[in-house]
Amino acid sequence: MRKLFSTAIHSFQYAISGNIGIMAAMIMPVLLGAGGVSVDASNIMWAKSTLQNATDAAALAAASGLANEQMSVDEAKKQARAFLLARMASPIDSLSSTGDDATLSSPDVDIDTAATGVGTGKRFVVSVKSEFIVPLTPMTRLLGASSISVHAESQSKGQTATESSLSMFLVLDKSGSMNEATNKKGVNKLQSLKLAVEGLLAQLSKADPNGKYVRTSAVAYNDKADAPSGLSWDEGVTLAYVKKLASGGSTDSSGAMKTAYAALTDPSETAVHVAMTGLTPKRFLVLMTDGDNTAVKNDTDTKAICDKARLTQTTVYTVAFMAPAKGKSLLSSCATSAANFFQAEDADALIAAFASIGRDASMLAVRLTK
Structure with missing residues (x-):
């Protein structure tokens, strides 16, 4: 009787061990995916903040050039694009992975100018829109997505002369x-x-x-x-x-x-x-x-x-x-x-x-x- 009981216990333990192995095999992809999502969520938040700061800086750089009459509208647009690309060069390298690179779409820069109505002054509004494609980690890709897009928009206003005396x-x-x-x-x-x-x-x-x-x-x-x-x-x-x-x-x-x-x-x-x-x-x-x-x-x-x-x-x-x-x-x-x-x-x-x-x-x- 004792031998029969011992055999039953051993069989039960073996069955549980097998079940745990099967369960682990089923859960592991989910755990890996969850880990990947956590890493990517952090990357995406950082990318969004970095892109917004770079877009803000690009708008201000263009507006400053216009305010001090150092450049034309076309030159200011080029300045904004160049400034944004320069500020995002390091984040692009940081988030790029083998075979899948982070990419920055060509920023949309719009400059609206109008006379102030006094003297030689001009009033202007510089708008900069940008999009950054962030590649996802291999673990997150198990869930079916390979990249995500983050957007930023900034606007800066100024004018080149006083509106009144x-x-x-x-x-x-x-x-x-x-x-x-x-x-x-x-x-x-x-x-x-x-x-x-x-x-x-x-x-x-x-x-x-x-x-x-x-x-x-x-x-x-x-x-x-x-x-x-x-x-x-x-x-x-x-x-x-x-x-x-x-x-x-x-x-x-x-x-x-x-x-x-x-x-x-x-x-x-x-x-x-x-x-x-x-x-x-x-x-x-x-x-x-x-x-x-x-x-x-x-x-x-x-x-x-x-x-x-x-x-x-x-x-x-x-x-x-x-x-x-x-x-x-x-x-x-x-x-x-x-x-x-x-x-x-x-x-x-x-x-x-x-x-x-x-x-x-x-x-x-x-x-x-x-």
């Missing part, structure tokens, strides 16, 4: 601390400021080559405000004023701010623009400092001007150049919005901040919209 007043710190060194060898803060202003004015001049739509001025300050340069159609007048600045004294921005705001909002300034182009100007006030005002009242009076500016649709940009916390706080609260406040911790950042202000004011800024 503008007046800009620069309020610039020339206190003694502006003689301090920066990260650039042999270049102090005041020298960096002069370079930054030169770059900003160059952008405005490019947007208004005939001197009909842009008027600028500057006023420097330390413990008191200097006489301003006076609003002029010629950016060279403002630049000459700034280049002559010498540092010294303590800091009080309030008087210079009052001078600048009064000049910008004087009805005669609007009348000058209307007489020239029939347009009411946009107003921009740019306040820059590298320190703290010496008295609380100076801060209060400066902030009061900024508050008035908001009520009169005068855009206030502020630039804190290697400034302490108190100076940054004042300028942050003075700016029309967070986007109008710049913290520049070295000379390069200061130049970049003024360049950004110039682009914004002249409507040269390129922005990604989709």
Whole structure:
């Protein structure tokens, strides 16, 4: 009886072992396919993100060339295609497998341009559409698919000149601390400021080559405000004023701010623009400092001007150049919005901040919209 029972148990174990082998053979392709799907899902997500980033960059590259009038529409289209192909070269290599390569279809680039209605400016929209064929792993192909297509689309807008006339007043710190060194060898803060202003004015001049739509001025300050340069159609007048600045004294921005705001909002300034182009100007006030005002009242009076500016649709940009916390706080609260406040911790950042202000004011800024 014992022998018979032992034989039965052995037979049962053998039967189960055979069943497990059969089941494993049946399940294995499914498991392999599932593993392949997991790998491919990760690859596809990465490919989609990479393609979208490359498409965004291609649209911005073409739009930047158009905005700065460096290339024609046809050249901009070629630029977008070349930029996209260059950015996708490495992903194509990474996702290609033996006998089956990842491929990027020829991108569809469309550029729509139109006159702004003012000066020589043009408004444009750059659209880039792209398709990337991602090969699937051999394990996933067991489920019947060999590749999958991912798509991306991007659009960038910009224009080459201002839509309306503008007046800009620069309020610039020339206190003694502006003689301090920066990260650039042999270049102090005041020298960096002069370079930054030169770059900003160059952008405005490019947007208004005939001197009909842009008027600028500057006023420097330390413990008191200097006489301003006076609003002029010629950016060279403002630049000459700034280049002559010498540092010294303590800091009080309030008087210079009052001078600048009064000049910008004087009805005669609007009348000058209307007489020239029939347009009411946009107003921009740019306040820059590298320190703290010496008295609380100076801060209060400066902030009061900024508050008035908001009520009169005068855009206030502020630039804190290697400034302490108190100076940054004042300028942050003075700016029309967070986007109008710049913290520049070295000379390069200061130049970049003024360049950004110039682009914004002249409507040269390129922005990604989709």
